[in-house]
Amino acid sequence: MLTNLTLVNTQITSNTIQLIAGNTTGTATFRIYPNIEPFKSWNNISWVKSSGTGTITCTIKRVSDGSVIDTNIANPKDLSAEPLALEYIDFVFTLTQVSGNNPILNSIQLILQGGF
Numbered sequence: 697m698l699t700n701l702t703l704v705n706t707q708i709t710s711n712t713i714q715l716i717a718g719n720t721t722g723t724a725t726f727r728i729y730p731n732i733e734p735f736k737s738w739n740n741i742s743w744v745k746s747s748g749t750g751t752i753t754c755t756i757k758r759v760s761d762g763s764v765i766d767t768n769i770a771n772p773k774d775l776s777a778e779p780l781a782l783e784y785i786d787f788v789f790t791l792t793q794v795s796g797n798n799p800i801l802n803s804i805q806l807i808l809q810g811g812f
Contacts, residue, residue, distance in 0.1 A: 702724075703725075734810060748797065
């Protein structure tokens with residue numbers, strides 16, 4: 697699987713993604729290409745955030761034309777019914793401070809299916 701990570705107003709600290717000091721919002725974009733032969737389907741995505749912190753939302757975008765596939769997705773999200781193919785997809789996580797509490801993105805799990 698090919699994966700690129702782009703951070704805007706966020707940073708990796710102690711193996712987590714957090715807002716850079718002084719920022720109230722930021723993004724972590726995971727650009728994924730499921731380089732699995734043969735590729736069958738995107739199954740689901742889930743993430744863990746620190747409890748009691750700000751909010752984290754996720755938007756799914758198609759890289760080829762920038763179109764939004766789904767916004768503010770559930771956690772976990774079943775991807776099997778989404779119109780996703782063997783293509784580059786962006787999972788954009790938006791971290792937002794709430795009442796002075798910064799969100800911390802601890803982990804992300806993406807499950808794909810390949811094989812015959």
